[in-house]
Amino acid sequence: MATKKNAKIGSVERMKRACGLAAIGLAAAVAGVPAGASAQEVSLTVQSAWPLTLPASGRDAQHFADVVNTASDGAIEVDLYAPGRLVPPLEIFDAVRNGTLDAGYTSPLYVAGKFPAVQLFGGVPFGPDAFGYLGWIYNGGGLDIWREIYGAQGVVTVPCGLMEAEAGGWYNKPIDTVEDLQGLKVRFAGLAGEVLKKKGASVVLLAGGDIFPNLERGVIDGTEFSMPTIDKVIGFDKVVKNYYLPGWHQPAAINELIINQRKWDSMTEGQRALIELACRETMVWGVTSTLTENAEAVEAFKANGVEIRQFSPEVLAAFKEATAEVMAEQSEKDADFKRTWESLQAYRAGAAAWTNDDN
Numbered sequence: 001m002a003t004k005k006n007a008k009i010g011s012v013e014r015m016k017r018a019c020g021l022a023a024i025g026l027a028a029a030v031a032g033v034p035a036g037a038s039a040q041e042v043s044l045t046v047q048s049a050w051p052l053t054l055p056a057s058g059r060d061a062q063h064f065a066d067v068v069n070t071a072s073d074g075a076i077e078v079d080l081y082a083p084g085r086l087v088p089p090l091e092i093f094d095a096v097r098n099g100t101l102d103a104g105y106t107s108p109l110y111v112a113g114k115f116p117a118v119q120l121f122g123g124v125p126f127g128p129d130a131f132g133y134l135g136w137i138y139n140g141g142g143l144d145i146w147r148e149i150y151g152a153q154g155v156v157t158v159p160c161g162l163m164e165a166e167a168g169g170w171y172n173k174p175i176d177t178v179e180d181l182q183g184l185k186v187r188f189a190g191l192a193g194e195v196l197k198k199k200g201a202s203v204v205l206l207a208g209g210d211i212f213p214n215l216e217r218g219v220i221d222g223t224e225f226s227m228p229t230i231d232k233v234i235g236f237d238k239v240v241k242n243y244y245l246p247g248w249h250q251p252a253a254i255n256e257l258i259i260n261q262r263k264w265d266s267m268t269e270g271q272r273a274l275i276e277l278a279c280r281e282t283m284v285w286g287v288t289s290t291l292t293e294n295a296e297a298v299e300a301f302k303a304n305g306v307e308i309r310q311f312s313p314e315v316l317a318a319f320k321e322a323t324a325e326v327m328a329e330q331s332e333k334d335a336d337f338k339r340t341w342e343s344l345q346a347y348r349a350g351a352a353a354w355t356n357d358d359n
Contacts, residue, residue, distance in 0.1 A: 040075055040268050044068075046257070047081040049089040049106040055229040055293060057255055060161040060286040061105040064257065067278045076271055080105075096258050097153050103259040105160065108146075109190055117336035120344060121146050121159075123166075123250035125192050125323045128348055130164050130252040130287055132355055137254070140347030145340050154261040160279035161255030162287045163227060164294075168244030168311060170215070170236045171222035175244070175311065178318045187211055187223035191326055192249030198322040208234075215239055224249060228297035229290050237301045244309050245298070248319050254283075 046065065050058035065080040087095040092104035093111045109122035121142065128136065136142040137159055150157050169188075175181065182200035193203040204220055214220045216239045224247065225231055237243070257279055264272065302308060311319075331338035348357050 040271065041077070042075070042267055042271060043077045043079060044102045044259075044263070045079050045081070045086075046103040046105055047083065047086045047092060047095075047101055049083055049092055049104065049110065052080070052082050054233065056163050056227065056286055056290055057107075057161060057230075059289070060255065060282050063285055064105070064160055064278055064282045067281060068275060071278065072271070072274055076267075076274065093155065093258060096260050097155050099260050099262065101260070102263045103257060105255065105257055107253075107255050108157070112190055115149055115336070116330060116334045117149060117340040118146065119190050120337070120340045121254055121256075123190070123253040124344070125195055125249045125326075126320055127251050127344070128355075128357055130162050132348065132351065132357060133252045133254060134159075134162065134283070135351060136344055136347040140350075141343050142340075142347070145336075145343060149336055150258070151261070156259045156261055156264045158257040158259065158276055158279045159254050160257040160282055161253075162283035163253040163255075163290070164287060165252065166224060166226050166247040166250040167228060167231060168247040168249070169222055169224035170231070170240040171242045171244070172218075172240055173221070174242055174307075174309060175315060177312070178315055181315075185219075185221045187214070187220050187225075188249070189224075191323070191330070192224070194326045195249070195319055195322040198325060199318055212236065212239070227290060227294055228301070229293040232297040232300060237304045237306050241306050242309055243301055243306050244311055248311065248316055 046061070048058060048061040050061065052058045052062045061080060065078040068076050068078050083089045086101060089106070090110055092101065092106045093114075095101040096104050107122050108118040112119040112122075121137070127133065137146075143157075143159065146157055169186070171184075171186075173180070175184075178199055181196065183202060184200075185202045185204060186196060187206045188196050188201075188203050189205060193205075197203050204214075206214060206220070206223075208225070211220075211223050211225060212234055215223055215236065222240070223236070225234060225236070228245075231237075231243075257275070259275075267275075298308065327341055331341055348355075351357065
């Protein structure tokens with residue numbers, strides 16, 4: 001049986017091969033768009049939830065726009081805007097729903113308060129790796145459920161960004177035992193935040209721009225944010241010296257392009273296919289674009305005196321136990337959450353003999 005390390009290497013290689021297939025698909029889609037077909041031309045106003053130069057999330061949005069604008073040969077014109085240019089980042093979903101925006105590049109985690117089930121599409125504690133996540137989305141019924149939930153709101157989702165594991169977080173002291181979590185004030189979001197609450201931590205919700213100053217002033221004792229290359233941009237290593245890798249709370253993450261249903265319906269079948277193919281290619285490009293950058297960021301952290309740590313088996317076991325409790329509680333509260341969680345668990349169980357996923 002493959003080791004976890006070898007399984008990860010295999011996952012990356014499969015991603016690279018998929019990139020070539022995505023490029024072929026894009027070429028086929030473009031071939032089906034007649035040159036100069038002005039009657040089919042469509043413009044798409046898109047706002048990103050992240051700065052367009054930010055590694056992974058923001059750059060993925062820019063990459064998607066560039067691919068569509070080039071590959072469509074004028075059939076689709078994407079006008080991409082930085083966060084806040086048209087609407088506040090956390091209001092992108094509502095703006096797309098009511099037609100103020102044609103589309104948004106964002107995360108399903110940002111609407112978890114409205115639709116708890118969609119948290120499972122953005123990132124799952126102890127969830128599958130990036131390749132396994134896509135397997136469920138495209139081949140295990142995940143996307144069908146996701147689109148049903150959004151469809152009731154007049155919104156279409158297209159998976160359009162993929163990231164590997166986030167870091168386990170930055171802390172002002174080592175987390176060696178479960179007892180070290182008691183009373184710890186940390187910035188965590190979503191399902192992982194509920195897990196930490198069960199283990200005695202005090203969870204604070206902060207917008208991305210508010211995390212660094214609160215960490216610097218000691219208002220919070222720790223935070224999770226993203227992968228190393230993004231954490232380096234924020235500069236967390238300047239104020240905290242305990243960094244945990246990898247993250248248990250989000251082994252993989254998916255971002256999305258959301259489009260107003262009326263706008264989506266107004267497009268031709270070829271235009272819709274090109275957008276979906278461009279998003280698939282963006283996921284492959286995005287998840288491979290940060291491999292060396294993450295490694296370089298970790299080395300830079302070490303040079304700045306940061307201790308790279310791993311959570312102990314005891315702490316991870318406690319997190320996993322609490323995760324099961326949170327998932328059960330959420331399933332009892334929300335029928336969509338229950339069917340989504342059961343779908344993901346069933347897919348992972350069915351693939352486990354090959355993926356080495358212990359679920």
